[in-house]
Amino acid sequence: MSTKRYIIASGLILGLFAVIGTALVGITHDTTAEKIAQNERQALLRKLQQILPADQHDNNLLQSTVEIPADDRLGHQQPSRVYIATQQDEISAMIFPVIAPRGYSGEIHMLVGIDINGRIIGVRVVKHRETPGLGDAIEAERNDWILGFTGKSLDNPAPSKWKVKRDGGSFDQFTGATITPRAVVQAVQLTLVYFERHRDELIAAYRKQQHEAAEAEQESTDKEHEHSEHE
Amino acid sequence: MSDRNYNEISKNGLWNNNVALVQLLGLCPLLAVTGTVINGLGLGLATMLTLVASNGVVSLIRHWVRPEVRVPVFVLIIASVVTAIELAMNAWLYELYIVLGIFIPLIVTNCGILARAEAYASKNSLLPSMLDGFMMGLGFMLVLVTLGAMREALGYGTLLSNAHLMFGELARDWTLHLVNDYSGFLLAILPPGAFIGMGLIIALKNLIDRRAKKAQASPLADSDAVAATS
Numbered sequence: 001m002s003t004k005r006y007i008i009a010s011g012l013i014l015g016l017f018a019v020i021g022t023a024l025v026g027i028t029h030d031t032t033a034e035k036i037a038q039n040e041r042q043a044l045l046r047k048l049q050q051i052l053p054a055d056q057h058d059n060n061l062l063q064s065t066v067e068i069p070a071d072d073r074l075g076h077q078q079p080s081r082v083y084i085a086t087q088q089d090e091i092s093a094m095i096f097p098v099i100a101p102r103g104y105s106g107e108i109h110m111l112v113g114i115d116i117n118g119r120i121i122g123v124r125v126v127k128h129r130e131t132p133g134l135g136d137a138i139e140a141e142r143n144d145w146i147l148g149f150t151g152k153s154l155d156n157p158a159p160s161k162w163k164v165k166r167d168g169g170s171f172d173q174f175t176g177a178t179i180t181p182r183a184v185v186q187a188v189q190l191t192l193v194y195f196e197r198h199r200d201e202l203i204a205a206y207r208k209q210q211h212e213a214a215e216a217e218q219e220s221t222d223k224e225h226e227h228s229e230h231e
Numbered sequence: 232m233s234d235r236n237y238n239e240i241s242k243n244g245l246w247n248n249n250v251a252l253v254q255l256l257g258l259c260p261l262l263a264v265t266g267t268v269i270n271g272l273g274l275g276l277a278t279m280l281t282l283v284a285s286n287g288v289v290s291l292i293r294h295w296v297r298p299e300v301r302v303p304v305f306v307l308i309i310a311s312v313v314t315a316i317e318l319a320m321n322a323w324l325y326e327l328y329i330v331l332g333i334f335i336p337l338i339v340t341n342c343g344i345l346a347r348a349e350a351y352a353s354k355n356s357l358l359p360s361m362l363d364g365f366m367m368g369l370g371f372m373l374v375l376v377t378l379g380a381m382r383e384a385l386g387y388g389t390l391l392s393n394a395h396l397m398f399g400e401l402a403r404d405w406t407l408h409l410v411n412d413y414s415g416f417l418l419a420i421l422p423p424g425a426f427i428g429m430g431l432i433i434a435l436k437n438l439i440d441r442r443a444k445k446a447q448a449s450p451l452a453d454s455d456a457v458a459a460t461s
Binding site: 009011014017029036040042043132134176 | 266292295297300311319322326386417
């Protein structure tokens with residue numbers, strides 16, 4: 001009998017601490033959740049603004065996005081969102097989250113900004129696991145290399161030159177690291193191809209979305225008017 | 232509790248029984264994040280905080296918890312504390328959290344923390360337990376920072392780079408460039424550099440201990456005996 005009670009008491013104590021521990025984590029989560037979401041938005045926005053400074057668009061990038069289906073050229077297995085930049089309601093540029101699948105140690109996550117005429121306005125690496133000291137020169141904080149894409153387009157350099165120099169192209173590689181820049185160059189080129197093929201589609205999708213949003217807003221203000229009239 | 236006892240706890244945590252150098256615990260995060268001083272300091276502070284909190288709680292509940300279930304209870308406490316710290320860092324030290332990434336949740340698996348709960352906090356009252364956690368954590372952090380400094384100085388030729396991740400924008404200028412146009416020494420930054428650096432630090436500690444023992448051998452031999460019996 002006493003053994004039984006012993007087991008029950010031990011189980012209860014364990015259960016009690018499970019409840020207390022979960023409560024602690026739950027409370028902390030509740031108090032920090034909003035701040036964490038805000039941090040993530042801020043960090044993303046900072047990255048986006050490195051590519052497209054605030055004075056080159058006048059909309060909220062985080063709120064004007066178009067969802068696109070998974071596409072191999074962009075390296076996505078899941079649908080992703082393209083950020084649409086507008087200046088006085090004219091679409092000026094698009095920023096694509098892109099994954100270069102063949103880095104030296106796995107995926108390289110990047111943002112590729114392309115202006116409406118198909119010229120690159122900037123590329124930034126968001127997340128990678130490349131070798132420190134060698135492959136991590138793709139970070140803008142460590143090396144100017146990634147800035148070299150700015151102004152390039154599908155035919156500048158010519159399609160056959162969209163490679164690192166070792167492969168006969170026109171982009172530098174790093175001493176001791178060829179695989180990393182090769183992956184990045186290829187991913188940027190594929191993004192340009194994707195943009196060329198889907199440009200009009202994306203613009204149409206964005207316009208339609210804007211239109212629907214405007215209509216929805218109109219409707220809700222109409223309803224409000226009705227409501228106030230009834231009162 | 233006498234002052235002597237507190238001294239003993241401090242000495243144990245910082246030197247004689249250092250978590251990293253003597254107990255050789257928690258080496259995975261230790262070797263992985265010590266690429267720079269700031270990374271080491273960040274993980275060291277998080278570990279120290281965890282140790283103080285977990286030791287404190289374990290000490291408070293030590294009379295309630297039956298021996299059969301004490302280990303799962305300790306693990307539960309440590310895991311909850313670490314998760315809370317992880318969320319707090321994500322909220323208030325976001326940039327550093329991104330850098331340290333996976334190694335914050337991995338503090339749970341740092342056996343050094345469970346070892347202190349089991350070996351010390353479950354047998355002692357609140358204040359000494361928290362002090363033990365603090366000193367053990369501090370000792371661990373000092374090793375992280377030293378190793379980080381060695382690897383950063385050799386590998387990048389800088390010290391305190393990225394200090395703004397922890398101390399805000401003002402600290403951006405704290406970076407010390409030891410050598411201008413340093414081309415970098417890759418081995419120091421890569422994992423082998425961590426192992427070699429760690430080995431050197433342990434060797435240095437042993438060397439100092441041996442020197443001290445020799446110097447002490449004749450006149451002060453009885454001080455150790457007193458400490459052991461107190």
